Amino acid sequence: MAVLLAALGFAAVAQMRLTGADDDYSGQRRENLIELLESLAAAADRTQTQIDELEQTREELLSSSERRQIAVEEARQRLEVLTVLTGTAAAAGPGVTITITDPEAAVTSTNLLNGIEELRDAGAEAIEMNDRVRVVASTSFTERDGEILVDGVKLPSPYSIEAIGSSHTLSEAVIFRGGLADEIERLGGKVSVEKADLVEVQSLHSIDAPEYSQPTES
Amino acid sequence: MSDKPDLSTGEPRSDSSGDAYVGLLTQIMTQTLDQDYLDVAQRRESSSGDSPPRWQVGAVAVLLLFGLMLGLAALNTAQEKPVVAAERAELIEQIESNQGKLDNQQATLASLSDEVTKLQQLLAANVADDRLLTNQLTSLGIDAGTLAVTGPGVEVTVDDSGYSVGESGGVILDSDLQLLVNALWQAGAEAIAVDEHRMTTLTAIRFAGEAITVDYRSLTPPYIIEATGDPDTMPARLLETRAGQAWLDLEANFDIQFEVVAKDKVSIPGDARDNLLYAEAKGAS
Structure with a gap:
């Protein structure tokens, strides 16, 4: 009997303890x-x-x-x-391919430069001559011993010019009255213009680091 | 224990003799109990037991007492518990909630830290990219003519003659200017501007109506052409070109002004046009 009661009491106390501390903090004091x-x-x-x-x-x-x-x-x-x-990358786009024949060897570098200026005026964005020379801002047209040099590269006739831009505007610029076509024909040559949806300008212009020019401090 | 009354008639009391430490309460209780047992025994002997035996009553009383004590204890605990335990529970609850909050914060912190590190790496790569691009843009921009440049060079001033010679002999034509610019490139110019218009691959020098146009804008003489380049060699190289010779002829024969001056510093504007409508780059430079 006493054992039973003791067990009961213990169980009761244990139960109370359990309900009061069902966590990890049972051993912790309030402080x-x-x-x-x-x-x-x-x-x-x-x-x-x-x-x-x-x-x-x-x-x-x-x-x-x-x-x-x-x-x-x-x-x-x-x-x-x-x-x-700058002509340091190949370019592609719509444009024209112009072929200039010069049977009398009468075409001068000035004629070609004038033709390039006409194409620039008509909005040409990339120009190449004879599939060899990329025409950029600094491209010079010269002559030596009756031969035409573009940026120092000797170009034989017939000359070809590939230009990227509005093919219509470019072709109009070449064949307009008093334009390149007229001028060449006057010299005994012939100019043909072929419009194309895709003209590829492959030749590249290599640039040297400028020696005298500094970007202007703004 | 010999002086104590020997009452062990009903129940044997083996330990009663010689126990000098029995407390008063124990003694009383024992006596009471013993008395109860005695009474019960006596009753059993006298009557056949129609009323509850005395020891049962005692047991109930003891149980009641125990129950009362247990109840009191429980009551006591229960009364104190809401104060102490409730506070404790609240503390623990707060601790656990704060712990959870801290865990979440630390997880957030870890992922944030990760993210920031990645962003910093990305930014560092971008900065390197950017610097490389900036350098490329600068060198290409000078060549393309989109960037304004300053440097030593030459300044060429040309003007129509004051009077008309023949039909157009005294007037500068677009082709004259084209050839002059062409000759300056030949002479080693790095950048050229005609009346503050930068010469780019897109710039055309034309004649429209009565005036020379550059970049579709009419110019009026005198025309001033500036170029950066070696100021020591450019003037001579310019005059050696065919165009230079032609300009000297124009100067001599048509009273056209043609003045070439070396400069320590010329400032050439940029042409901001940097969008293309038709041409697409194929492959990087």
Whole structure:
């Protein structure tokens, strides 16, 4: 009987204890719990500060990165245009192929330069002569011993000019009254213009780093 | 125990003799109990037991007492518990909630830190890309004519003659200017501007109506052509070209102004046009 009662009592006490402490903190005193709570709060504060700082950094990086990405993308597009303008990259597009015959060897470098200027005026964006010489801003037309040199490269007739741009406008520019075609015909040659949806300008112009020119400080 | 009354008639009391440490309560209880047993035994002997035996009553009382004590204890605990335990539970709850919160924060922090590192790497790559691109853009921009440049060079001033010689002998034509620019390239010019219009591969020098146009804009004489390049050699090289000779002829025979001056510094504007409508680059430079 006494044993039974003792067991009952023990069970009752155990039950009470159990309901009161169903966690990991049963061994902890109240002061310890408060201390733990306080240090947890402090750690949470510190962590939140770090999170806030990192979030700010991330926002800055994101906007900076985005801006740079846009800048780089724009720069790439500009670079692409510049490679066409400087003749350092091959170019393709609609345009014309012009063939100039010169049976009397009467065509001069000045005639060709004038023809190039007409094409520029008509919006030519990339020009190549005889599939060999890329015509860029600094391309010079000269003569030596009756032969025509374009950027120092001897070009024999018949001359061919490939130009990318509006094929209609370019061809009109060549055959307009008093234009290149008239001029060449006057010299005994013939000019034919062929419009094409795709003209490929393959020859390249190599550039040297400028020695005397500095970008102007703005 | 010899002085104690020997009451062990009903129940044997083996330990009663010689026990000098029995406390008063125990003694009383034992006596009471013993008395009860005695009474019960006596009753059993006298009557056949129609009323509950005395020891049962005692047991019930003891149980009641125990129950009361247990109840009191429980009551006591239950009364204190809401104060101490509730506070404790709340503390623990707060601790656990804070713990969870901290865990979440630390997870957030870790992924943020990861992300920031990746972004920094990306940005570093972009900056390197950007720098490379900037360098390329600068050197190509100078050559293409999209960038304004400054440097030593020459300044060429040409003007129509003050009076008309023949029909157009005293007037500068577009082809004259074309040849002059062409001769400057030949003489080693790096960048050229005609009346502040940069010469690019897209720039045409034409004659429209009564005036020379550059970049579709009419110019009026005198025309000033500036070029960067070696100021020591360019003037001489220019005059050696066929165009240079032709211009000297024009100067001599038609009173056209043709002045070439070496300069320590000329400023040449850029032509901002950098979009193409038809041509597409095929493969990078």
